[in-house]
Amino acid sequence: MKKIHLEQIEGKSSGYLGLIALLGMFILGAVGSMLYMEHEGHWVSGMDNQIVWGLPHVFAVFLIVAASGALNVASISSVFQKKIYKPLAPLSTLVAIALLTGGLMVLVLDLGRPDRLIVAMTYYNFKSIFAWNMILYNGFFVIVGVYAWFMLDRTMKKYSRYAGIAAFGWRLALTTGTGSIFGFIVARSGYDMAMMAPMFVIMSFSFGLAVFILVLLASYKGTGRPLGDAVVNRLRSLLGTFVFATLYFQIVYHLSNLYATEHHGYEAFILLGENGGSTYSNIYWIGQIILGTLLPIAMIYAPQLKNCRMTLSIASVFVILGGMASMYTVIIAGQAYPMEMFPGMEVVSSTFFDGATTQYSASLPELLLGLGGVAMSLIMIALGIKVLGFLPATLEDSVADPHHKVD
Amino acid sequence: MQQFQKRMHNTLITIAGLALLAFSAFVFASPEGKPSFAPEVPHPTNGTTECVEPEDDMKKNHMNYLLHQRDETMHEGIRTKQYSLKECINCHVPKDSTARFGDNQHFCSSCHNFAAVSIDCFQCHMDRPMNKEASGSKALGKNPHGAQMSKPVSTKIASTSADATSTQGSKQ
Amino acid sequence: MSCKDVNVSRRSFVGQTATAAAALTVAPGVFLHTVAEAKPADQAVTSDVRWGMLIDTAKCASGCTACVSACNTENGIASHNRPRTDQQWIRKVTLRDKQTRHEISLPMMCQHCESPPCVDVCPTGASFKRDDGIVLVDRHICIGCRYCMMACPYKARSFAHETVDNTVDYVPRGKGTVESCTMCVHRVDEGGTPACVEACSEAEHGAMIFGDIKNPNSEISKQLVEHGGKQIRADLGLNTGVRYRGI
Numbered sequence: 001m002k003k004i005h006l007e008q009i010e011g012k013s014s015g016y017l018g019l020i021a022l023l024g025m026f027i028l029g030a031v032g033s034m035l036y037m038e039h040e041g042h043w044v045s046g047m048d049n050q051i052v053w054g055l056p057h058v059f060a061v062f063l064i065v066a067a068s069g070a071l072n073v074a075s076i077s078s079v080f081q082k083k084i085y086k087p088l089a090p091l092s093t094l095v096a097i098a099l100l101t102g103g104l105m106v107l108v109l110d111l112g113r114p115d116r117l118i119v120a121m122t123y124y125n126f127k128s129i130f131a132w133n134m135i136l137y138n139g140f141f142v143i144v145g146v147y148a149w150f151m152l153d154r155t156m157k158k159y160s161r162y163a164g165i166a167a168f169g170w171r172l173a174l175t176t177g178t179g180s181i182f183g184f185i186v187a188r189s190g191y192d193m194a195m196m197a198p199m200f201v202i203m204s205f206s207f208g209l210a211v212f213i214l215v216l217l218a219s220y221k222g223t224g225r226p227l228g229d230a231v232v233n234r235l236r237s238l239l240g241t242f243v244f245a246t247l248y249f250q251i252v253y254h255l256s257n258l259y260a261t262e263h264h265g266y267e268a269f270i271l272l273g274e275n276g277g278s279t280y281s282n283i284y285w286i287g288q289i290i291l292g293t294l295l296p297i298a299m300i301y302a303p304q305l306k307n308c309r310m311t312l313s314i315a316s317v318f319v320i321l322g323g324m325a326s327m328y329t330v331i332i333a334g335q336a337y338p339m340e341m342f343p344g345m346e347v348v349s350s351t352f353f354d355g356a357t358t359q360y361s362a363s364l365p366e367l368l369l370g371l372g373g374v375a376m377s378l379i380m381i382a383l384g385i386k387v388l389g390f391l392p393a394t395l396e397d398s399v400a401d402p403h404h405k406v407d
Numbered sequence: 408m409q410q411f412q413k414r415m416h417n418t419l420i421t422i423a424g425l426a427l428l429a430f431s432a433f434v435f436a437s438p439e440g441k442p443s444f445a446p447e448v449p450h451p452t453n454g455t456t457e458c459v460e461p462e463d464d465m466k467k468n469h470m471n472y473l474l475h476q477r478d479e480t481m482h483e484g485i486r487t488k489q490y491s492l493k494e495c496i497n498c499h500v501p502k503d504s505t506a507r508f509g510d511n512q513h514f515c516s517s518c519h520n521f522a523a524v525s526i527d528c529f530q531c532h533m534d535r536p537m538n539k540e541a542s543g544s545k546a547l548g549k550n551p552h553g554a555q556m557s558k559p560v561s562t563k564i565a566s567t568s569a570d571a572t573s574t575q576g577s578k579q
Numbered sequence: 580m581s582c583k584d585v586n587v588s589r590r591s592f593v594g595q596t597a598t599a600a601a602a603l604t605v606a607p608g609v610f611l612h613t614v615a616e617a618k619p620a621d622q623a624v625t626s627d628v629r630w631g632m633l634i635d636t637a638k639c640a641s642g643c644t645a646c647v648s649a650c651n652t653e654n655g656i657a658s659h660n661r662p663r664t665d666q667q668w669i670r671k672v673t674l675r676d677k678q679t680r681h682e683i684s685l686p687m688m689c690q691h692c693e694s695p696p697c698v699d700v701c702p703t704g705a706s707f708k709r710d711d712g713i714v715l716v717d718r719h720i721c722i723g724c725r726y727c728m729m730a731c732p733y734k735a736r737s738f739a740h741e742t743v744d745n746t747v748d749y750v751p752r753g754k755g756t757v758e759s760c761t762m763c764v765h766r767v768d769e770g771g772t773p774a775c776v777e778a779c780s781e782a783e784h785g786a787m788i789f790g791d792i793k794n795p796n797s798e799i800s801k802q803l804v805e806h807g808g809k810q811i812r813a814d815l816g817l818n819t820g821v822r823y824r825g826i
Contacts, residue, residue: 041741041754048663049737052725112723112738112755115527120722125704130726134702186696186815187732339734341811342826348673348682351647351662352734481717483623484709484768493748531718531753533745 004087004399006152008389009223016222016382023379030372033365034109042112046363050353051335055362056110058327059370062207063103063377064137064178065200066323068171069208071096071144073235074151075171078164083402084234088216089164090390093148095212095381096171097141102377104137106369129180136174143170175204182330189266190334195256199249203326206242210319213239215381217313219391228397229307230404236312240300243319246326247293262340269337269357270329276357280333283325292322332360446521449514452501459489473528492532500535508534618768629712629820630762631792632776633799633808634685636825638786641684644671646787649778650688653763655747666737666752668760669775683825686775686787689714689735689760690811691820697727697736706757712820713762721756728757732812735759762789762820792820 009016037045047054074092077085085092108114124131147167150160179200185191213235220227254271257263268274273281296315305311336358338347347355385391397404458465460472476490488494499514506512508529511520515534519526618624650656650669658665669688675681691714697706698714705721708714716727716736728736736759743752749765752758763773776787790799802808808822 038755042738043659043661043664043740048740049665049667049728049734050663052728052738112725112757113721116720116722119720120703120724123703123705123720125698125701127698128700128702128704128726130700130702130724181726184700185730187730335729339732341733342674344678345674345676348675350670350672350687352667352670352672352687353663354670354672354687354734477719479623481715481719482707482709484618484711484764485623486620486768488620496748531743531745531751531756533748533751537746537748 004392004394006087006090006389006391007393009219009386009391011382011386016386019382020379023375023382026368026375027372027379029368030106030109030370030375033368033372034114037110037365037369038114044363045366046361047366048358050358051332051360053331053335054360055332055366056106056369056373058324058331059373060103060106060110061178061331062324062327063099063106063373065175065204065327066207066211066320067096067099067103068140068175068178069204069206070099070212071167071171072205072208073212074147075164075168078147078151078161079168081161084231084400087392087395087400088212088231090148090151091216091385091392092212093144093151093167094384094388094390095215096208097144098377098380098384099208099211100137100140101380102373102375105376106373109369129177129184133174133177133181136170136177140170140174143167171204172201175201182334188334188337188339189263190270190330190337193253195249195253196330199246199253202242202245202249203323206239206246206319207323209235209239209242210316210323213316214313214320217309219385220395223391225391226394226396228395228400230397230401231395232309232312233307236300239312239316239319240297243293243296243300247297250289250293262343265340266337270333275337276359277333277337279359280329280336284329284333287325288322288329291318292325296322336360446511446517448517449499449512451498453498455498458498492528496532496534497536502536502538504535618770620769624709624711624768626710626712627793628791629793630691630767631712631790631799631820631822632762632773633788633802634821634823635786635788635806636683636685636823638784639671639684639686640782640784640786641673641682643782643784645778645782645784646686646775647671649774650760653747653774654750654761655743655745655752657744657746659741661740664738664740666739666758668735668737668758685823685826687733687735687811688775688821689731689762690733690817691760691762693818693820695817696730696732696815700726700730702726709764713764713767714759715761715764716757716759718751718753718756718758723755723757725757731759732815732817 045054071092073085074089074096076082077089108117111117111120113119120134124134126132143163144167147160147163150156150163176197179197182191183193183196216227216235217232254267257267265275269277270281270284273279296318299305299311299315299318302311338353338355338357341354350356392400394400460468465472472490473492473495476485476487477492479485479487480491500506504513508516509520511517513534515526515529647667647669651658654668656666656668669686671684672687673682673684691708691712693708693712695706695708695714698708701707702724703720703722705717705719706714706727707717723738725738728734728738736757738757739752739754742754745752750761763771763775766772766774772789776789779785779787788799788802790797792800792803794800795804803822806824808824809826810817810819810822811826
């Protein structure tokens with residue numbers, strides 16, 4: 001494999017500048033909606049005492065989970081020594097950091113007291129997985145930054161493998177921590193499950209890679225640099241593997257829950273839409289399963305579509321949409337299902353909606369905040385490949401493929 | 408020529424420094440010992456002339472006293488009145504004050520506005536003494552039998568026969 | 580009574596017995612105030628005391644909301660006519676058993692658990708348990724992340740969704756932080772009783788008792804020994820401070 005060098009993109013075309021401007025507008029929209037929600041109070045959002053984490057958290061958790069997954073490409077190159085991914089590793093670290101920044105931005109801006117971020121950084125309750133997550137998120141920035149530096153600095157290059165191993169371990173801890181935010185909650189039927197953590201890890205592989213593929217295809221198309229099939233098809237089959245893995249976890253999750261009678265209520269809620277759960281059930285089946293899992297598998301493994309990049313792009317978009325649906329199901333449906341406070345009894349009346357399924361409708365400020373986070377991630381990637389120049393100059397087969405045979 | 412310029416330069420700096428010193432001495436050496444452009448901090452109207460600590464100590468350390476007290480009160484239930492924010496307000500803000508925190512006439516913001524130090528105490532705490540008649544039933548000592556809560560009160564159920572025959576039928 | 584007094588008049592004996600019988604019947608409805616003295620203001624609370632409540636669902640009247648009104652008045656909680664986002668520190672819940680069709684009603688508030696999940700999950704430690712068992716939110720360090728609201732098995736916590744127009748100075752509350760029943764800690768620290776308990780007995784129901792459950796001589800401890808007291812969601816093993824009879 002020939003030596004590949006990274007090159008800054010020119011970044012002067014009207015398309016590029018238009019993209020930056022558009023993303024900037026979305027970010028401004030997020031800031032505006034955050035100021036509105038913070039000034040008026042959260043009653044203007046769709047979140048209430050029943051659904052305390054809403055659409056912003058769906059976006060935020062998706063971005064954070066995808067961030068750790070986007071690092072996978074770099075990890076595979078450093079930890080598992082797969083040469084074909086080595087040129088992509090710096091871009092992978094950029095995407096990872098950008099996605100995490102976007103996710104954290106949404107999370108922090110949605111706090112009831114965002115002015116107390118310093119308090120959050122200085123007062124720690126170490127029994128809380130949330131507190132551990134703060135340390136993991138900040139550490140991720142540092143470790144991935146160091147990893148990127150080691151990869152690019154000629155004098156430190158020999159240590160890049162160790163940095164890669166550290167980053168890989170850290171990112172697994174981070175995603176485990178994110179999944180455990182939900183898995184450690186004993187109060188709600190949809191959570192309280194040790195499997196949440198590994199499920200999130202596997203989902204991160206899938207979502208992160210989907211985002212990375214889209215970034216790669218878009219930036220090479222946009223800059224006109226050559227991108228060979230060897231790289232693309234390796235990524236394609238990797239994505240297919242990860243999507244299969246998420247399907248496995250879904251099957252195990254639901255089979256386990258169906259075995260226990262006490263969980264039947266929640267399973268009927270999600271799978272069959274009973275007890276007011278029809279919206280959530282639709283989002284689960286159509287969004288997470290069909291759009292997010294089955295269709296991408298069909299598109300990736302269909303022999304006729306083997307080399308089609310448009311198919312891969314669409315499959316990646318579907319995986320992302322399915323990922324958002326799975327976050328929606330976990331976060332919102334998990335809260336919408338009433339807590340089983342009085343087993344065997346039904347609630348006749350309560351002023352606090354005990355025993356009642358909550359119907360959640362997201363408000364515009366929440367949507368803008370979430371989209372602003374996505375825009376922040378994308379703008380960081382777009383500016384990063386211009387300023388830092390993490391994009392390889394060429395990834396055509398003759399250069400990138402380690403097994404390329406000269407005809 | 409260079410020597411002359413250098414000397415001139417030094418002289419000008421010295422004169423400027425002396426002028427600044429004179430200016431600040433003039434400004435800061437007013438009778439109360441504070442600058443003439445300092446804010447007008449309203450004094451308590453309930454007759455008290457002394458704060459819980461000397462004025463200079465309070466100016467420097469009131470935030471530390473409050474910070475320490477809030478943790479003691481919240482986490483340990485220590486409700487001494489000396490550094491209690493509620494008591495500060497009860498003394499320093501007139502009962503029917505129309506000035507709210509943020510106005511220059513309010514005791515806390517008269518100085519905090521000037522110093523441009525933002526505080527978030529009054530996003531939760533009341534910035535003026537409570538109108539006790541208006542709301543809240545916490546006039547400590549209210550219980551259905553009218554007895555003071557702070558005094559030992561116990562109501563016995565007449566559960567033993569000895570109690571039953573000795574009671575005159577009145578409950579406390 | 581000595582032998583000489585045996586010839587007490589029949590009328591007075593009957594009178595006294597009748598009064599005793601009346602006292603026995605009315606006694607359970609009497610406000611049972613068990614706290615002896617307030618601790619001195621400069622002393623920290625200790626774990627020698629654990630505050631708890633016992634609620635008898637049989638005495639809880641289905642349509643009565645005296646406890647809720649008293650709590651709202653005491654703590655300055657105003658309704659904004661937005662039930663989904665309004666703060667509710669205590670609420671009345673009416674339940675019906677699906678099999679037996681038996682209905683009960685009870686007030687639901689923060690259960691002041693011994694192992695509170697809300698304390699475990701709070702990232703800054705703002706949600707904490709005092710040594711005397713009362714679980715509180717330190718709103719000075721609460722960042723409003725609402726994780727405790729996710730984690731509470733009793734849905735006891737509310738989020739201040741709008742600016743709070745404070746009307747009481749002894750319960751500071753503010754927008755953007757989480758709040759819940761404090762067991763009227765401002766009263767308890769001075770030897771008082773929570774407003775809800777007081778209101779329940781004023782309304783002549785007497786369904787709620789408050790007291791020190793570590794003190795075997797307190798009224799609540801005696802009632803617990805005699806009648807038992809179940810926790811809601813006992814399987815979670817949280818050892819709540821609020822116990823119920825009749826669930």
